Structure formats: C-alpha cells, structure tokens
Amino acid sequence: MTALEAVKNLNLPDCWVAAGFIRNFIWDRLSSIKLSPVMNDIDVIYFDPKDTRQKTEQEIEKFLQSNYSGCSNKLGCWSVKNQARMHHVNRDRPYQDCADAMKHWPETVTAIAIRLNPEHELEILAPFGLEDLYQKTVQPSPHFRQHKLFEFKVRQDKKKWVDRWANLNFKT
Template identity: 75%
Template structure:
C-alpha cells in the first residue's frame, strides 16, 4: 500500500497512540484492533496541521470472539480500559469496545467472518482502517480498501454502503460535520 510506511511511522512517533495500542494488545482479545477515528482523525489532523485536536470522539476497539457475544463482556473491557488507561481516554475520548462477532445483528448484515470482514461493512472507506500492535511490537494495519482515500482526504461510501445503505451514509455525513474540522475534505455522496 502506497501510504502504509507513512502511517506506521506517524503512529509509532505518537506516544499516546502507542500507549493505547499497548493497552489493547495487553487485553489479549482475539483478532483485536483499534479502528476508525483513532486512525482517520489522527491522519487528517496531521495533514491539516491541527496540532491539538479537540476531544470529540472515542477510541474504537474491535475484536472477534464468537464464543462470547455478550455485551456485558464488551462493557467489562471498556470499564477496564477506562479505569486503567485514563491518559488515552482523557485525551482521545472514551473507550468503545465492540465484538464484531455480534455486530452484524446491530448493523442488519449477514454474519461477519472476522474483523477484516466486519470493517468492510462500515460506512466509509476512510473509516474502514484498523491498526494493532503485535507481540513483537510491530504495527499491523488492516485497510481492505487501501489508504489512498485517507491520505487524499476523500470521503466516499464503502462498496457495501454504496450498494445497500446509501441513505444512511448521507445521513451520517450530515451528522458528523467533518468538514467543520477539516475544511479541505472532499466528501462524495
């Protein structure tokens, strides 16, 4: 991927994001990643020269465990992260932990096979990006549709939303108001 090295370098240089990634790795959840705005907002802020972004989002942690799809388990992980990693949440927003093995019910989709499959059902290609720190302290990136849209500041519906949920995508764009924070985004409908 064209921008992969840039992304990895930027995240490695950010001690706060690395702290968050270590916290998630230490939970030892199956197929776990930190996704969506954690990457998207960070890169857009870097590209736009925003030095101190406002706290207005969350830290999206995803994992895949079909053996335990209880929301209570997700809440326990959130509570643990919120209590033990306040430096992350005080700066980047509250922790949000979701088991993708159950999210197909919420999203009215077919069952997902793993986290990579799950994120291909998210609204925008720039949101369908996840990262994790592996046991060797290397960063792994999951970006099924690449990183071009992210680095070109182009927002477009994912293929799934374009085909099945275009109205929901349009409503989401109106609610997010990303253009207020990043005025040079190109948002397509």
C-alpha cells in the first residue's frame, strides 16, 4: 500500500504500479511462500506524451528512492518508465496509453498494473485478464508470440522463476 500511495501522490497521467511487483506478490500468496517478498523492483508506468525525456523519469525515480525505501536492492528498487516513449526502445509503433503499451510486454502474466483511484479504491489494468496470473501460467503476449518469441524464451531462462515458484505452467 505504501508503494501505491507513493505513486498516487505523484499525480502523473495514467500512472500505475505494474509488472513483476504485482505478479510476484500474487504468486507468493498463491504458493503460500513465507519468505521475504521479492522487493527488488517496483515498476511505475505512466503515459505523458508532453514530456518524454528520460531525465524526467530519472528525477521521479530519485524522488521515490529518497522518500520511499524498503527494498532489498541496494541500488534502488524504483523503476519509472513513461510508456509514451517506450515504443522507441522496444521498436514498436507508438503506444496510445499504458494499456496499449502493456499489450506489447513479453508475458501476459506480467502485463498487470494496479493503482489507487481518488477514492482510495484499487483499480486494476490487465489487458490480457487475470486468469494466467491466478493459474500461474507463463505465456508470451500475442505481440511477443508473433514478433519476438525468441526474446520471450531467452527472458524466461534468465528470470529463473521456477527457483521460487516451482509449480508454474509454461506455454509458448
């Protein structure tokens, strides 16, 4: 909740806590893992086509690092990315908003984000739904299945998720 409050207070457009931070939390609960949570990366995404400077993202990260700690990664755990510029990095067409950008992420199970709305209620953004998350199924997003399947497979080998969650289902 601290991360969600911090992100809400940034007042950035179309802003969410996303990806592995959410996935890992859910998988730990589903697997009854009592270990310390995986707190090495809190992904913050937002969509602001008016300011796509990477320097702005770095300034936001620095602010979050200074004001909201608690991560196990000594290098810092906040990763802030404006999805309005990420299509350049990913060699895709321009994204329309965060939901559109997430459709270009590697796995369906990672394309999930949450935030607190003005009424302090949770909002969920999951362009591929939540079924894969709750079924612990790892499969490429349609974009990766079509255009970047090799990159998806390499990523799965590097992540070593089965070391923590042995009962994952992998599909390609």
